[in-house]
Amino acid sequence: MCGIWALFGSDECLSVQCLSAMKIAHRGPDAFRFENVNGFTNCCFGFHRLAVVDQLYGMQPIRVKKFPYLWLCYNGEIYNFKQLQKQFGFDYQTLVDGEVILHLYNRGGIEQTASMLDGVFAFILLDTANRKVFLARDTYGVRPLFKVLTDDGFLGVCSEAKGLINLKHSTSLCSKVEPFLPGHYEVLDLKPSGKVASVELVKFHSCKDEPLHVASDTVEALPSAGFDLDTVKSNIRILFENAVRKRLMAHRRIGCLLSGGLDSSLVAAVLLKLMKEININYPLQTFAIGMENSPDLLAARKVAAHIGSEHHEVILNTEEGIQAIEEVIFSLETYDITTIRASIGMYLVSKYIRKKTDSVVIFSGEGSDELTQGYIYFHKAPSPEEAAEESERLLKELYLFDVLRADRTTAAHGLELRVPFLDHRFTSYYLSLPAELRIPKNGIEKYLLRLSFEDSNLLPKEILWRPKEAFSDGIASVKKSWFSILQDYIDQQVDDLLLEKAAEKYPFNPPKTKESYYYRQIFEKHYSGRSSWLPHYWMPRWVKATDPSARTLKHYKSATQE
Numbered sequence: 187m188c189g190i191w192a193l194f195g196s197d198e199c200l201s202v203q204c205l206s207a208m209k210i211a212h213r214g215p216d217a218f219r220f221e222n223v224n225g226f227t228n229c230c231f232g233f234h235r236l237a238v239v240d241q242l243y244g245m246q247p248i249r250v251k252k253f254p255y256l257w258l259c260y261n262g263e264i265y266n267f268k269q270l271q272k273q274f275g276f277d278y279q280t281l282v283d284g285e286v287i288l289h290l291y292n293r294g295g296i297e298q299t300a301s302m303l304d305g306v307f308a309f310i311l312l313d314t315a316n317r318k319v320f321l322a323r324d325t326y327g328v329r330p331l332f333k334v335l336t337d338d339g340f341l342g343v344c345s346e347a348k349g350l351i352n353l354k355h356s357t358s359l360c361s362k363v364e365p366f367l368p369g370h371y372e373v374l375d376l377k378p379s380g381k382v383a384s385v386e387l388v389k390f391h392s393c394k395d396e397p398l399h400v401a402s403d404t405v406e407a408l409p410s411a412g413f414d415l416d417t418v419k420s421n422i423r424i425l426f427e428n429a430v431r432k433r434l435m436a437h438r439r440i441g442c443l444l445s446g447g448l449d450s451s452l453v454a455a456v457l458l459k460l461m462k463e464i465n466i467n468y469p470l471q472t473f474a475i476g477m478e479n480s481p482d483l484l485a486a487r488k489v490a491a492h493i494g495s496e497h498h499e500v501i502l503n504t505e506e507g508i509q510a511i512e513e514v515i516f517s518l519e520t521y522d523i524t525t526i527r528a529s530i531g532m533y534l535v536s537k538y539i540r541k542k543t544d545s546v547v548i549f550s551g552e553g554s555d556e557l558t559q560g561y562i563y564f565h566k567a568p569s570p571e572e573a574a575e576e577s578e579r580l581l582k583e584l585y586l587f588d589v590l591r592a593d594r595t596t597a598a599h600g601l602e603l604r605v606p607f608l609d610h611r612f613t614s615y616y617l618s619l620p621a622e623l624r625i626p627k628n629g630i631e632k633y634l635l636r637l638s639f640e641d642s643n644l645l646p647k648e649i650l651w652r653p654k655e656a657f658s659d660g661i662a663s664v665k666k667s668w669f670s671i672l673q674d675y676i677d678q679q680v681d682d683l684l685l686e687k688a689a690e691k692y693p694f695n696p697p698k699t700k701e702s703y704y705y706r707q708i709f710e711k712h713y714s715g716r717s718s719w720l721p722h723y724w725m726p727r728w729v730k731a732t733d734p735s736a737r738t739l740k741h742y743k744s745a746t747q748e
Contacts, residue, residue, distance in 0.1 A: 188246070189213030189234035189597075190259040190331075191349050192310045194319060194341040194374075195381035196228045197356040207232035209348040213261075215600040219245055223257065223312065228380040231259045231310070236546070236600055247312075250279045253288050255315035260284045261345055262307030262329045263604075265432040269402035270302065283435070287311065296320045300371045300390040301398040304432070304610060308366070310343050312376070319374040319382055325391045326553065326608045327368030327585025330593055334363045339381030341374065346594070347519050351713065365719065368585050369393075393581045394617045397610040404428060405611075413620055421615060422638040429609030430456045433549070434464065438602075441545030442495070443535065444472040446485025448632060448652060449551030449560070453606060455493045455644040457549050469496040471545045475535040477502050485649060492646050500538045502531060507668070508675050510534060512708050517598040518590065521695075521709035521717070523702055524724045524734035525591050527669055532595040540599035552592045553607035556580035557616055558632045559624055560654055563726035565631065570621035576727060577624070578617065584608075587724050669701075669733070676704045695720060698732075 189210035196203055204220050211218065214234025223229040233246040248258040267286040271278060276289040287309060290299040296311070300322045308331035311320040321343060323331045334342045334350050342350045343366075350363045366372070369391045374382040391397060405428045408421050430453065434440065440461070442454045458470045472495040474486035483499055490497035507530050514533045515526060539545055555561050559577055567573035584590075589605075596603045606612070616624070619634075627633040631654050639650060680700040688703055689696040692710075694717045697703035702723075713719070725734050 188236055188261045189232075189345045189349070190246070190261045190308065190310060191232035191234075191344045192230065192259055192312075192342070193353070194226075194229045194376065195339050195379060196230075196353075197340065198354040200228070200230050203353060204230070204232055206349050206352050207234075207344075209352075210234060210344060210346050212600060213345055213597045217245060219247075221247060223314070225314065226376075226380045229312075229376075231257065233259055236602055246284075248280070248282060248285060248288065250285065250288060252277070252279070253292055255313060256288050256291070257312040257314070258284065258287055258309060260287060260307055260309035261331075262305055262309070262324065263433075263435060263602075264303050264305040264307065265435060266302075266304035266399055266402050269404065270399075273402050284309070291320075296322070296371055296373060297388070297390060298398075302402070304397065304399040304403065306605075306608075308345065314376075317376040319376050320371060321366055321374075322371035322390075323366050323368050325369045325393060325397075325610055326581065326589060326613075327365075328589055328593070328603075328605055328608055330585070330590070331366040332363055333366050334361060335382070335384065336361050339377065339379075339383055341382045345597075347713070347716070347719065348516075351716070363716065365585065368582075391610070393578065393613055396614045396618075400611060403611060404432065408615070413623065415623075418619060418623065418634070419638040422612075422635065423642065425609070425612040425615055426452070426606065427456055427460070429606035429612045430549075431460050432609075433604040433606055434460060434466075436547040436602075438546040439468060439471075439544050440466070440547045440549065441471040441473060441539060441543065442549040443532070443551070444474050444486045444489060444495070444497070445482045445551070446474065446487070446489055446649065446652070447482070447551070447654070448636065448650065449554035449607065451485075451489045451551075451645050451649050452554075452635075452639065453549050453551050454489060454495060456606075458493050458495055459644070471496045471498060471543055473498045473500065473535050473539055473545075473548075475500040475502050475531045475538075477504075485652060488646060489649055492649075493644075498538070498543070500535050502534060504671055504675075506534065507531075508672070511705075513598075514595070515705060515708045516712050517594045519594070519713060519716075520586070520590060520720050521702075521705045522587065522720055522724055523699075523705065525587055526705050527672065528588075529591045529595050531668075532591060533598060536596045536599040536601055539601060546601055547604060548596055548601050549604045549606065550592055550596075551607060552588050552603075552605045553581075553584065553613070554632070554635070555654070556584060556588070557607060557613055558635045559626060560632045561726060562631065562654055563729050563731075565626050565629070566728040567625065568728065570625045573625050574617075574621040581613070586720065673699075673701050676701045680704050692717065694718065695723065 191207040214236045217235040219233045231247045264283040267283040306324045306328035308323045308329040332347045372387045373385040476483035
C-alpha cells in the first residue's frame with residue numbers, strides 16, 4: 187500500500203504543485219520521493235512508500251537499467267510476479283513485485299500487461315522512447331486511482347482525489363477530478379511539451395471472465411465435473427485457500443480484522459492455518475471493535491478462541507465515534523450514508539492497530555457480500571437470475587462503496603489491506619456457477635459458501651451459520667443500533683428548515699434525512715462541488731427501504747429475538 191501521484195504538462199511551478207502530493211502522505215509513512223522526468227521539466231512523479239516488500243530497492247518511480255526509458259509508479263501487490271518470471275524468463279533487478287510490469291510491457295504491450303497481473307494495482311507507466319503514458323487499475327478497484335485531464339492536455343493522477351483538487355493550472359483551477367474506472371487501462375500520447383492527449387480507454391477484464399493469468403496460477407486446473415455439488419464445494423475451498431495463500435507475500439507483520447461474521451471469520455481461520463503451514467513464527471493478531479457486549483465483539487471472541495489468535499478488542503464509545511465523523515468523511519471522499527456508518531468503526535480499529543501493534547498487512551472480508559449474495563435483501567430477489575445480475579452490479583460498484591471504505595480507513599493509518607474474497611480466479615469461478623446454486627436457501631444467505639466449509643472444522647458451527655450483520659450494526663449493542671445512536675446525535679445538529687430546503691442547496695443526490703444532510707455538509711466543506719463522485723446512494727433493492735441498515739428490514743432478527 188502506497189500513495190502515487192504524477193503530473194504531466196504542468197504550467198505551474200512543480201515545487202508549488204508538489205504540496206498537493208503531501209495530502210496523501212498517510213498512505214506511505216516510511217519514505218517520500220519527488221522526481222522530475224528527464225527531458226520533460228513539467229512532468230514529475232511523487233511517491234509515498236509503505237515498505238512491505240524489498241525494503242532496500244523498493245522506492246519509486248521504479249526504473250531498471252534494462253529499460254532506461256520506462257518509469258513506473260504503482261500502488262498494489264502483484265501476487266504472480268515469480269510465476270511470470272518463470273513462465274517468460276524475466277531477469278529481475280530488484281525484489282519488488284511491481285517490476286514485472288516493466289518486463290510484461292516490454293514483452294507484449296499494455297493490454298497483455300494489465301491482463302496478466304494477478305493482484306491489486308493502480309499504476310502510471312511512462313514510456314519516454316515511444317512518448318506514451320499508460321494508466322491502469324485492477325478489476326475491482328481494490329487500489330484507488332483518480333485523474334484530472336484538462337482540455338489543453340494537463341494530466342494529474344493520484345491515489346486519492348484530495349491530492350488533485352488543489353492543483354493550479356493556467357486555464358483555471360483544475361477541472362473535473364474523477365475516479366479511474368476499475369478493470370480499465372488508458373493510453374495517452376505524450377507531446378514534446380509534456381502535455382498529453384487521450385488515445386483510448388479499454389476495459390481489459392470483467393469480473394465474470396476467467397482471468398488470463400490463470401495459466402501461471404499456483405493451483406492447477408480444477409476438476410471439470412460440471413456443477414456436481416461436492417465438486418463445487420471442493421473447488422470453492424481450494425480457490426479460497428489459494429486466494430489467502432498468495433496474499434501472504436509480505437516482509438511486515440500480518441494481522442486480520444475479525445468482526446465475528448462469516449466473512450472475516452473464514453479469512454482469519456484460513457489465514458492462521460496457512461501461516462502455521464509455512465512456519466510464520468509470530469502469532470496472528472486479530473482485531474475486533476464494538477460497544478461493550480455488542481454482537482460482533484462476542485462472536486469475534488468466540489472465533490479467536492477457536493482458531494487460537496492473539497485477539498485484540500477495541501471498545502467503541504459513542505462520543506469517540508461521533509467525534510471521528512468529520513475526519514472519516516475527509517478520508518473517504520464520499521457522503522454515502524452506509525459507507526460512513528460502517529467506516530467509523532473500521533477507521534478507529536485501524537487507528538488502534540497503527541498505534542498499539544506492529545501489524546501492517548491487514549486481511550479483511552470485503553467483497554463476500556457482493557459475490558456470495560450476503561445482503562439480507564437478496565432473500566427478496568424475484569428470481570435467481572435477477573439475484574445474479576444484482577451480485578454483478580454490486581461487484582462493479584464496489585470501488586464506490588465497500589472497497590472504498592476498506593482502502594481509505596486502513597490507508598489513513600498507513601496499513602495495507604488484503605481482500606482474498608476479491609481474488610480474480612475465486613470470483614470468476616463463483617460467478618460461473620448456476621444462478622440457482624448461489625441464492626439464499628432455507629432462509630439463510632450465503633448458503634453455498636457456508637455449506638462449502640461445513641465439514642472443515644475451521645469455525646464453530648454457530649459462527650459458520652451466523653446470520654448477516656452489517657458492520658455498522660454489529661458493533662453496537664442489540665438494544666440500540668449504531669445508526670440509531672448517530673441519528674439521535676445528528677437530530678440535534680440539523681435544523682428541520684435546513685432539511686426542507688436540502689434539494690435546493692444540493693440538487694444532485696439531495697439528502698432525504700438529517701443524517702444524510704449532516705454528512706453532505708461535511709463532505710461539501712472539504713470537497714465542494716464534487717458530489718458527482720457518488721453517482722447514487724447505496725440502498726437495498728426489492729424492498730421499500732428508506733434506510734440502508736439491515737436492521738430496518740423485516741427479515742432481520744437479532745440474536746435476542748430468535
